[in-house]
Amino acid sequence: MDEFAPLDCLLPSGKQRIGLVILNQPIDEQFFHVLWSKAKIRACADGGANHLYRLTEGHRESFLPDYINGDFDSILPEVKTFYTEKNCKMMETSDQDLTDFTKCLAVMVEEIKAQKLQIDTIVTLGGLGGRFDQIMATVETLFHAQKMTDLPVVVIQDRSLAVLLKEGRQHHLNVNTGLEGKWCSLVPVGSPCLTTTSGLKWNLDNQVLTFGQLVSTSNTYEDHDPKEGRKPVRITTDRPLLWSMGIKPQ
């Protein structure tokens, strides 16, 4: 059984030890500060560095990533110069078959091993907005990630979080951090998924989720006694299944 609290990473008091990846999308400032201060390793994928640079103006030296990777076609020259001069590891990864995000994760997994870091979750800022093919590429990276590491890889942008649930497991998602928004969703992105859930308003009972027939969006959590808190959402699936959820506006 896999117990996991997806939004724990955004709680300043959260238990998960995290690695942080910043992609080339606008960064939510509040999320950034919580995640940055908790992260044991921090990286930018190419143009993610531009957003970091902009957001940390005035204090840039306090917010240096451990490395920046990519084919460097998005990072601005002044940004690249700045972080190079500050001795951030600049890793030109020019493999054209893999995206900067995938490569960034690959490096992070290696660094975690090499430095023997205790990490529970890799959290990504960005990836769910902008160019549509790149949103799809984020999903693809989550598939690759499952082959690279057992660590959950969570993607956050705006008020959405997404994580790919592994097949053949019973997942228990803790949704009681207080940061949960009102919607959640299960999307069989790569193939039909035989799915059973509990804890949702509209549960699945050994049903096949598949595009064109049944996809769970705008779902929500089952009613609960406010004094008791929500029961975990339980999900089993026979194929990788994309869970996403809303984050409460702060």
Added chain:
Amino acid sequence: MDEFAPLDCLLPSGKQRIGLVILNQPIDEQFFHVLWSKAKIRACADGGANHLYRLTEGHRESFLPDYINGDFDSILPEVKTFYTEKNCKMMETSDQDLTDFTKCLAVMVEEIKAQKLQIDTIVTLGGLGGRFDQIMATVETLFHAQKMTDLPVVVIQDRSLAVLLKEGRQHHLNVNTGLEGKWCSLVPVGSPCLTTTSGLKWNLGELRACRPQVFPSTQTPNTHTHGHPRGMFPSLHHPLCSIY
């Protein structure tokens, strides 16, 4: 063989006769005006009306949709009142199993039949941004749309366009409108797709595309896709503002 020019709809001189759907996402003003003026039928799905209302301030009466549908949990009261008073058809569609977008398309398909409109393409503004589950729901709607109509349903937001290609057809995408951006993509949402292409920088030759595979590419003519269980899902980019 299906010949189709995805970005023709954004050409003022384009040939396609279109129906227009506006979803609950920020509207690109330039695209809006081109599409609105060409459309033979125009609708808002719920909160789409808020964006229409805001965008057309000062000239609202010149931009009245034929109908607004949905469960009306997103449309603002003043917006609802305004369009009701202007006699736009307000269609409360409270089916909880289908999204406002799906229901809007269903109504449009019926209206096109009932009014005997000559329509080539249904163009949607919005759907590819915002809440992540709603982006996924847009994709789901495109699957439903294939069962509702033979008309292509194109979705445009920001600088991205998406359309679901039907299985078992040879698709010829005309990408010479001059509006094409530099990237395009084929994504097998929902199942593996046995695919062949030509005209892309990185073509597929009888490969099994198992999971979503993104092929960054420059534009070209002629993309042939033999869908296997499902259609493929190309996205094309429009460069009017040259963001990328």
